[in-house]
Amino acid sequence: MSMIITIGREFGSGGRELGKRIAEQLGIAYYDKEIVMEISKKTDLAYDYVHQIVEQKPIVYYPITIGTSFSAVGTNVNKNSTSIYVEQSNVIKEMAQKSDCVIVGRCADYILKDMNPFRIFVYSDMPSKIKRCREKGEVDQNLNDRKLARMIKGIDRNRSRYYEFYTSLKWGDPLNYDLMINTSNKTIKEVVNEIVKIVK
Amino acid sequence: MSMIITIGREFGSGGRELGKRIAEQLGIAYYDKEIVMEISKKTDLAYDYVHQIVEQKPIVYYPITIGTSFSAVGTNVNKNSTSIYVEQSNVIKEMAQKSDCVIVGRCADYILKDMNPFRIFVYSDMPSKIKRCREKGEVDQNLNDRKLARMIKGIDRNRSRYYEFYTSLKWGDPLNYDLMINTSNKTIKEVVNEIVKIVK
Numbered sequence: 001m002s003m004i005i006t007i008g009r010e011f012g013s014g015g016r017e018l019g020k021r022i023a024e025q026l027g028i029a030y031y032d033k034e035i036v037m038e039i040s041k042k043t044d045l046a047y048d049y050v051h052q053i054v055e056q057k058p059i060v061y062y063p064i065t066i067g068t069s070f071s072a073v074g075t076n077v078n079k080n081s082t083s084i085y086v087e088q089s090n091v092i093k094e095m096a097q098k099s100d101c102v103i104v105g106r107c108a109d110y111i112l113k114d115m116n117p118f119r120i121f122v123y124s125d126m127p128s129k130i131k132r133c134r135e136k137g138e139v140d141q142n143l144n145d146r147k148l149a150r151m152i153k154g155i156d157r158n159r160s161r162y163y164e165f166y167t168s169l170k171w172g173d174p175l176n177y178d179l180m181i182n183t184s185n186k187t188i189k190e191v192v193n194e195i196v197k198i199v200k
Numbered sequence: 201m202s203m204i205i206t207i208g209r210e211f212g213s214g215g216r217e218l219g220k221r222i223a224e225q226l227g228i229a230y231y232d233k234e235i236v237m238e239i240s241k242k243t244d245l246a247y248d249y250v251h252q253i254v255e256q257k258p259i260v261y262y263p264i265t266i267g268t269s270f271s272a273v274g275t276n277v278n279k280n281s282t283s284i285y286v287e288q289s290n291v292i293k294e295m296a297q298k299s300d301c302v303i304v305g306r307c308a309d310y311i312l313k314d315m316n317p318f319r320i321f322v323y324s325d326m327p328s329k330i331k332r333c334r335e336k337g338e339v340d341q342n343l344n345d346r347k348l349a350r351m352i353k354g355i356d357r358n359r360s361r362y363y364e365f366y367t368s369l370k371w372g373d374p375l376n377y378d379l380m381i382n383t384s385n386k387t388i389k390e391v392v393n394e395i396v397k398i399v400k
Contacts, residue, residue: 005398022398118394125375174372175325179395180380194318195379196399198205198222199392 003028003100004117006109008163008177011155012129015122017188018181019104029101031092085166105159109176110167121177125184126152203228203300204317206309208363208377211355212329215322217388218381219304225392229301231292285366305359309376310367321377325384326352
């Protein structure tokens with residue numbers, strides 16, 4: 001039986017690192033943004049544009065002043081993001097059929113449900129997310145904690161909307177996952193070691 | 201460093217079995233009802249009475265016809281259940297200090313928070329809980345699924361109230377646990393194997 005592990009994750013929870021470590025330990029394939037790259041090649045859309053739609057919202061609402069009418073723009077972008085989602089689903093299925101793998105994000109748990117994936121969700125409290133973001137150096141150091149927290153919440157709100165839009169399920173609801181891992185106040189290495197310890 | 205594993209669990213989720221298996225695999229002590237027994241010995245109350253209070257509600261409301269007045273009875277039982285909780289906390293702390301252990305239920309995650317326990321919560325969807333309850337043969341076979349579901353929900357509501365009453369935390373809230381394990385459609389053996397597989 002094939003081993004497919006999907007990882008949903010809150011922003012700043014270390015889900016990507018956990019996914020990579022698991023894939024490394026098991027010696028299986030790992031996917032996240034590569035999937036988006038693949039999609040962008042197939043649909044011939046610019047990578048940045050695809051990335052923006054996939055990462056941010058199922059429906060991107062541009063300011064009304066840009067388009068001819070709000071609803072027209074909405075419909076147009078909606079069509080694009082839905083076709084990207086379909087393309088993305090096909091790519092994910094293709095990859096999962098090709099070999100055992102870990103897939104981070106992209107509703108992979110839902111898309112691959114017929115293949116019975118092991119579904120992990122990684123989460124964390126806000127202080128730990130802030131700390132992790134700062135340590136990774138991907139955040140403007142002038143941003144204070146309050147603003148950074150707002151940014152993190154915003155990204156998670158978008159992930160949640162994206163997930164719920166395409167799956168009709170609640171993002172982060174324990175019943176949608178096999179395992180929920182709390183990474184608060186811990187390094188990902190520690191988390192893996194802890195779980196190893198209890199199931200050794 | 202000592203290893204303390206606490207397990208919160210929904211009724212019918214297999215949390216006790218998981219706790220026992222973990223304790224066995226790690227070769228450490230396992231506690232659940234034994235603690236209540238210990239308490240009952242110490243406080244000199246009948247086991248059944250203690251068990252009823254600890255298992256069901258922080259405040260047991262007897263029908264108004266039994267006592268002199270509703271509030272008087274409530275206060276009285278409240279006092280008893282609080283003193284039992286304090287006693288229970290002491291016993292749990294004593295045991296955790298004595299040796300590495302797995303403790304199921306009893307707000308142990310909260311009581312032992314200064315000892316930095318690894319906090320697990322075990323949950324499951326309703327059909328799996330019903331199936332598990334029937335398989336264990338602890339349920340009246342004449343009880344239909346709807347009634348059994350109501351009974352299960354009632355027990356969990358009591359556990360939730362008990363936990364929230366003494367910890368001021370939300371029972372089952374992912375942020376209160378290090379690991380949340382979904383046992384829906386699975387045997388506990390399978391669950392352990394799955395986790396072993398991903399962290400091997």
